[in-house]
Amino acid sequence: MIRRTTLPGTCALALLTIVASATGAGAATRLTVYTALENEQLTPYKKAFEADNPGIEIEWVRDSTGVVTAKLLAEKDNPKADVVWGLAASSLMILDAQGMLMPYQPKGAEDLKPSFRDAKTPPAWVGMDAWMAAICFNTVEAEKKKLPKPTSWADLLKPEYKGQIVMPNPASSGTGFLAVSGWLQTMGVDKGWSYMDRLNDNVALYTHSGSKPCKMAAAGEYPIGISIEYTGAQQKTKGAPIDVILASEGVGWEMEATAIVKGTQKAEAAKALADWAASRKANEQYVNFYQVTAHPGVTKETPNYPKNAEAAMNKANDFVWAAANRDRILADWEKRYGAKSEPKS
Amino acid sequence: MSMLKVAAPKPSFFTVRQSGRPVDPGERWLFGLGMGGIALFLALFVLLPLGTLFLRSVYDRDGAFVGLANFAAFLEAPTLVRSVVNSLTLSLLTTAVTVTLAFLYAFCLTRTHMAGKGLFRLLAQIPLLAPSLLPAIALVYLFGNKGILRGLLMGESIYGPIGIVMGEVFYAFPHAVMILTVALSTSDARLYEAAEALGAGAWKRFVTITLPGVRYGLISAIFVVFTLVVTDFGVPKVIGGSTNMLATDVYKQVVGLQNFGMGAVVGIVLLLPAVLAFVADWFGQRRQMAQLSARSVPFQPRVNPVGDRLAVLFCALVGGLLLGLLGVAGFASIVTFWPYNLTPTLANYDFAEFDAAGWSSYANSLTLAFWTALTGTVIVFAGAWLVERAPGRAAMKGGVRLLAILPLAVPGMVLGLAYIFFFNAPWNPLGWLYHGMAILVLATVAHFYTVSHLTAVTALKQLDAEFEAVSASLKVPVWSTFLRVTVPLCLPAILDIAIYFFVNAMTTVSAVVFLYAPETKPASVAVLNMDDAGEVAGAAAMAMMIVLTSAAVRALHALLSRALQARTQAWRRH
Numbered sequence: 001m002i003r004r005t006t007l008p009g010t011c012a013l014a015l016l017t018i019v020a021s022a023t024g025a026g027a028a029t030r031l032t033v034y035t036a037l038e039n040e041q042l043t044p045y046k047k048a049f050e051a052d053n054p055g056i057e058i059e060w061v062r063d064s065t066g067v068v069t070a071k072l073l074a075e076k077d078n079p080k081a082d083v084v085w086g087l088a089a090s091s092l093m094i095l096d097a098q099g100m101l102m103p104y105q106p107k108g109a110e111d112l113k114p115s116f117r118d119a120k121t122p123p124a125w126v127g128m129d130a131w132m133a134a135i136c137f138n139t140v141e142a143e144k145k146k147l148p149k150p151t152s153w154a155d156l157l158k159p160e161y162k163g164q165i166v167m168p169n170p171a172s173s174g175t176g177f178l179a180v181s182g183w184l185q186t187m188g189v190d191k192g193w194s195y196m197d198r199l200n201d202n203v204a205l206y207t208h209s210g211s212k213p214c215k216m217a218a219a220g221e222y223p224i225g226i227s228i229e230y231t232g233a234q235q236k237t238k239g240a241p242i243d244v245i246l247a248s249e250g251v252g253w254e255m256e257a258t259a260i261v262k263g264t265q266k267a268e269a270a271k272a273l274a275d276w277a278a279s280r281k282a283n284e285q286y287v288n289f290y291q292v293t294a295h296p297g298v299t300k301e302t303p304n305y306p307k308n309a310e311a312a313m314n315k316a317n318d319f320v321w322a323a324a325n326r327d328r329i330l331a332d333w334e335k336r337y338g339a340k341s342e343p344k345s
Numbered sequence: 346m347s348m349l350k351v352a353a354p355k356p357s358f359f360t361v362r363q364s365g366r367p368v369d370p371g372e373r374w375l376f377g378l379g380m381g382g383i384a385l386f387l388a389l390f391v392l393l394p395l396g397t398l399f400l401r402s403v404y405d406r407d408g409a410f411v412g413l414a415n416f417a418a419f420l421e422a423p424t425l426v427r428s429v430v431n432s433l434t435l436s437l438l439t440t441a442v443t444v445t446l447a448f449l450y451a452f453c454l455t456r457t458h459m460a461g462k463g464l465f466r467l468l469a470q471i472p473l474l475a476p477s478l479l480p481a482i483a484l485v486y487l488f489g490n491k492g493i494l495r496g497l498l499m500g501e502s503i504y505g506p507i508g509i510v511m512g513e514v515f516y517a518f519p520h521a522v523m524i525l526t527v528a529l530s531t532s533d534a535r536l537y538e539a540a541e542a543l544g545a546g547a548w549k550r551f552v553t554i555t556l557p558g559v560r561y562g563l564i565s566a567i568f569v570v571f572t573l574v575v576t577d578f579g580v581p582k583v584i585g586g587s588t589n590m591l592a593t594d595v596y597k598q599v600v601g602l603q604n605f606g607m608g609a610v611v612g613i614v615l616l617l618p619a620v621l622a623f624v625a626d627w628f629g630q631r632r633q634m635a636q637l638s639a640r641s642v643p644f645q646p647r648v649n650p651v652g653d654r655l656a657v658l659f660c661a662l663v664g665g666l667l668l669g670l671l672g673v674a675g676f677a678s679i680v681t682f683w684p685y686n687l688t689p690t691l692a693n694y695d696f697a698e699f700d701a702a703g704w705s706s707y708a709n710s711l712t713l714a715f716w717t718a719l720t721g722t723v724i725v726f727a728g729a730w731l732v733e734r735a736p737g738r739a740a741m742k743g744g745v746r747l748l749a750i751l752p753l754a755v756p757g758m759v760l761g762l763a764y765i766f767f768f769n770a771p772w773n774p775l776g777w778l779y780h781g782m783a784i785l786v787l788a789t790v791a792h793f794y795t796v797s798h799l800t801a802v803t804a805l806k807q808l809d810a811e812f813e814a815v816s817a818s819l820k821v822p823v824w825s826t827f828l829r830v831t832v833p834l835c836l837p838a839i840l841d842i843a844i845y846f847f848v849n850a851m852t853t854v855s856a857v858v859f860l861y862a863p864e865t866k867p868a869s870v871a872v873l874n875m876d877d878a879g880e881v882a883g884a885a886a887m888a889m890m891i892v893l894t895s896a897a898v899r900a901l902h903a904l905l906s907r908a909l910q911a912r913t914q915a916w917r918r919h
Binding site (some may be wrong): 001032038039040042043046059060062063064069070071073074075077078080140157169171172204205206207208209211213214215219220221222231238239240241334335338 | 874
């Protein structure tokens with residue numbers, strides 16, 4: 001194949017070919033949208049938006065909350081994303097503090113619940129829906145192991161749950177972080193940490209993603225997963241023998257939100273997406289997955305979704321506090337529980 | 346930019362040949378440029394990004410210069426120091442197990458007359474076909490809390506050191522076998538005949554001829570395995586439980602804590618084995634003598650009924666375990682709802698259900714793998730040849746050699762992160778590469794440069810330098826010797842390298858996870874995303890697609906190799 005050709009010539013040819021194949025660009029207005037939405041939400045959201053906005057195409061970049069936030073921060077000097085659609089509000093606050101977001105008041109944003117938008121005018125971000133920490137409890141495995149059903153966070157400290165609980169690592173998972181921040185806010189900082197100290201004794205392992213503990217509970221790998229309420233409902237509908245429990249003390253929650261990235265070359269299309277993401281139509285999409293949405297008028301019954309979700313949400317949830325203290329909380333958490341090197345079984 | 350410079354010598358090459366002048370000056374100039382091109386490639390895609398990473402390690406998150414504060418913080422964090430201990434002990438343990446098994450396996454393949462060598466050769470490659478997440482997923486199905494063979498662990502948990510070592514042995518095994526097979530496959534039968542004539546027993550021949558002969562390959566294998574394991578994050582990520590390793594710490598620092606400075610620091614700590622590997626390579630290189638001189642007689646294993654049967658037994662056991670683990674992953678991919686509903690289904694292959702990219706990520710992987718194999722093989726073999734065979738300054742060669750070894754110790758996460766800092770920097774004229782397929786290809790070539798380089802070097806070292814000396818005295822241009830003698834003689838190794846690149850490009854996760862764009866997302870990243878989200882069945886299904894593709898390519902390679910063996914390797918037999 002490379003007989004009778006010069007060696008450097010062949011290298012050059014190969015490199016040139018790669019280069020050529022890389023520069024073939026597309027047409028149309030393509031928005032690069034960074035998101036931490038669950039995978040099954042991407043296709044319906046994209047379809048619904050594109051149907052209303054012909055000429056604009058969404059290209060998703062999806063990962064869990066920590067990864068998307070890290071990626072955006074890493075690209076700070078040369079941002080690749082046009083819009084962030086579906087990222088934790090506390091992460092967007094960190095980006096906003098770094099001056100990375102373009103404030104914009106979407107059409108109809110004034111109709112949304114006040115707690116679901118940035119307090120500034122125009123807002124740097126606008127909320128979509130809320131998700132919260134829930135306990136997924138595998139009834140089949142619990143039966144075998146004679147484990148009682150927990151109803152509160154305090155219950156999880158019972159000695160019989162030793163090594164039976166999985167929860168997300170707050171450093172990587174938005175769900176893990178909202179749970180931790182929820183405990184610190186409702187119990188107070190000192191009591192919150194001492195609660196987690198004792199919980200840590202019962203935790204078998206900390207997962208990277210927020211939905212995984214519930215899926216592990218659904219598969220019986222560990223009977224109890226601290227996870228997302230929506231994942232619980234979804235797994236139960238798929239046939240998993242689990243109960244989805246909202247702790248009686250109230251649960252930590254987080255908001256998914258939309259923001260435009262400062263420096264985007266496609267501001268008009270980005271604004272169109274921001275407008276749509278705040279619309280009633282968009283909220284009707286969100287409600288197919290999460291019961292608590294930004295739009296006050298939009299509600300729907302989801303099969304197996306825990307009852308009274310909105311009532312269980314911690315009323316005093318302070319995102320500003322959570323965003324401002326994120327670094328310190330995660331460093332403390334890492335110091336206390338990250339060193340746990342022996343897995344408990 | 347680099348291709349323009351590399352292309353420059355082309356006209357002069359023809360003038361030199363046509364004018365029939367003495368070959369030396371023109372050649373030297375050409376080699377200098379070739380070497381410069383390789384050095385430039387490695388500098389742009391390994392050294393400079395890493396340099397940016399080093400810079401980053403002395404800045405805090407807000408971009409303020411903090412000196413060595415990040416390093417001090419590293420040493421003060423008990424978690425991270427613990428990770429160093431975990432990484433070292435588990436990697437050493439894995440290396441000992443892997444290299445021992447791989448050596449025996451490679452020995453059976455090359456030095457016995459056992460049946461089914463072709464099959465065992467293929468079996469040994471199984472782990473290469475899959476992302477490192479796959480053995481971990483399979484181990485969970487086998488030994489997890491609901492695992493099929495849970496009882497075998499006698500109450501110990503698979504989530505932790507046991508799972509990590511088992512998964513890593515699976516993952517690293519073929520890499521060691523590949524190097525050791527190349528090292529063991531060429532030896533001079535005259536040495537063995539002489540030893541036998543002098544009355545040396547089998548053991549003595551093994552210790553005095555075989556072991557010294559493969560010493561260089563053995564050292565390479567040890568370092569390759571150690572650094573592979575120390576830097577792998579796929580296995581500990583899936584099955585490590587709360588056992589932290591340095592590679593997963595990089596991930597945590599960067600992804601979770603968004604602490605790029607600290608991620609960079611941990612990455613730099615992980616670079617230390619590269620320095621060790623270089624020192625070892627340098628020493629090995631000093632001591633290594635060409636095994637195959639122009640007068641060599643290829644070694645031909647003799648029939649030994651007992652030994653050959655033991656060899657088959659051993660290889661069947663090891664190969665069976667490798668195949669078994671793959672089988673479990675295949676099983677995982679067709680189960681409806683593990684472990685409560687075991688009805689077989691193909692629903693898990695409907696990837697759009699778990700991942701927005703659906704099947705398109707699979708197509709992306711094919712493109713990525715093709716280009717990586719083509720570009721990587723050309724660059725690596727040319728580079729190895731320039732370093733080992735072409736005239737040139739020793740300092741330059743040493744530099745290129747160090748650069749070629751460096752990528753092995755760079756965890757994919759770190760390389761990916763370094764690429765973001767380097768290629769996404771506003772001042773970088775190469776910024777247009779960012780977010781295209783090209784950067785994935787180049788990152789993958791750089792990431793897997795070292796093992797391919799070592800394979801090429803090992804193959805080249807076994808050819809006597811007299812080939813070049815004779816050509817020179819006959820006034821045959823050195824590149825002519827390269828294309829007409831060296832390349833054909835090394836074709837099996839070259840094909841191995843191409844396939845190694847292809848399959849690794851199919852399976853790599855870490856190098857590309859920070860670099861992929863929506864339209865270039867590879868299948869392996871889809872596996873990671875699905876596993877992360879807890880969609881283990883979907884992840885297993887996509888991993889199986891990667892395995893099946895890689896297996897098909899390997900099958901093609903086996904056929905091609907056989908044809909080549911007949912055409913270009915007959916000299917080894919007679």
